[in-house]
Amino acid sequence: MSPMRGEVNSFTNAFAVRVxxxxxxxxxxxxxVHVYDQDFQPVNARISPNVFQLAGQASRPVLVVVPFDGATDRKVRICTESIPFPNEQTQIRAQICGKFFGHHKS
Structure with missing residues (x-):
């Protein structure tokens, strides 16, 4: 997943990240794709798309919109998880997470 880190300034009640x-x-x-806070508790973010299939050697953009929920700064982890298909020999779930910081500007 790229980028693995990011910092966003926003003038609205949410900030957006494209991964x-x-x-x-x-x-x-x-x-x-899932979003967690710094303690790995789920965050109610909008993720588009949140579940999809990726061809071999491919990538695609995903838009993540995170609400500030009244805070002036928000740290989140955006995680990409590969889900094994049923009836595959290996059933390994891989998770890659990046850290993102949102700053609410008044």
């Missing part, structure tokens, strides 16, 4: 999950394998994979 690019990638599939380094030759076979297609199913991908889920």
């Amino acid at each position: 690019f999950p990638a599939n380094p394998y030759d076979k297609k994979i199913k991908v889920e």
Whole structure:
């Protein structure tokens, strides 16, 4: 996933980050994108798309919109998780997370 870090200034009640999950394998994979706070508690963010399939050696953009929920600064982790297909020999879930900081400007 790229970028792995980011800092965003926003004048609204939310900030947006565009990340690019990638599939380094030759076979297609199913991908889920999740957002967590710095303690890995789920964050109610809008993720578009949040579940999709990626062809081998491919990547695609995903837009993540995170609310400030009244805070002036927000630290989140955006995580890309590969989900094994049923009936595959290996059932390994991989998770890659990046750190992102949002700053609310008045």
